[in-house]
């Protein structure tokens with residue numbers, strides 16, 4: 572008799588996560604689990620609650636109610652321990668602009684206690700094909716260049732949990748394709764668990780194992796991208812997105 576398949580390790584779990592702003596629920600009893608080595612897409616129209624979720628997972632916003640558990644620890648009580656094993660990149664957050672790229676990456680290496688920091692920085696710059704940006708002033712980089720430097724920062728501490736907020740938002744199609752493939756390669760090699768938001772459905776289909784659609788702070792669909800397309804009786808994830816954004820539902 573074959574051994575029973577072991578259930579996946581839960582790396583991150585949110586239970587009844589709720590956040591109100593001025594009496595309005597930006598997030599309403601949101602439950603989700605992220606497994607080790609899984610890429611979970613968090614999708615939804617503008618204002619659906621994605622950034623609010625990310626901010627709570629970074630400790631930047633406090634939940635009105637509900638709990639977050641990461642690496643088996645209560646996030647509220649063990650925030651520092653959780654954040655040491657995590658990292659974050661967003662197309663909309665900038666690194667200090669007056670420092671050169673290598674200086675920025677060195678400062679973050681020191682904050683994370685990275686060993687062999689110089690070697691690590693060089694290998695990450697190579698990985699994202701930007702070694703020539705090493706000595707550039709960070710504030711003078713183009714949006715797409717900054718995005719890739721941010722991704723290097725996000726991998727400095729070999730995170731087990733990575734929060735990526737629209738990581739390809741400012742990239743041209745060629746670079747976006749390369750970055751998606753690089754993220755997937757590193758993720759698979761290191762079994763990183765990723766929570767990934769994007770408005771680019773091509774990104775999602777290529778990178779995410781599973782997705783959750785939020786609408787006005789509530790979950791309206793959850794599953795693999797292909798299952799969700801089938802259930803919605805549309806032809807693409809982009810059509811599903813539009814359907815949910817307009818009607819708040821996946822099925823007719």
Ligand SMILES: Nc1ncnc2c1ncn2[C@@H]1O[C@H](COP(=O)(O)OP(=O)(O)OP(=O)(O)O)[C@@H](O)[C@H]1O
Pocket residue numbers: 592593596597615616617618619620621622623624
């Ligand atoms: N600090 C705040 N004060 C008041 N309302 C807020 C605050 N932050 C978010 N909200 C509201 O909460 C809701 C969810 O916003 P959130 O930024 O999480 O959406 P989102 O899904 O990330 O949207 P987008 O795709 O536009 O980034 C919105 O209605 C927003 O206006």
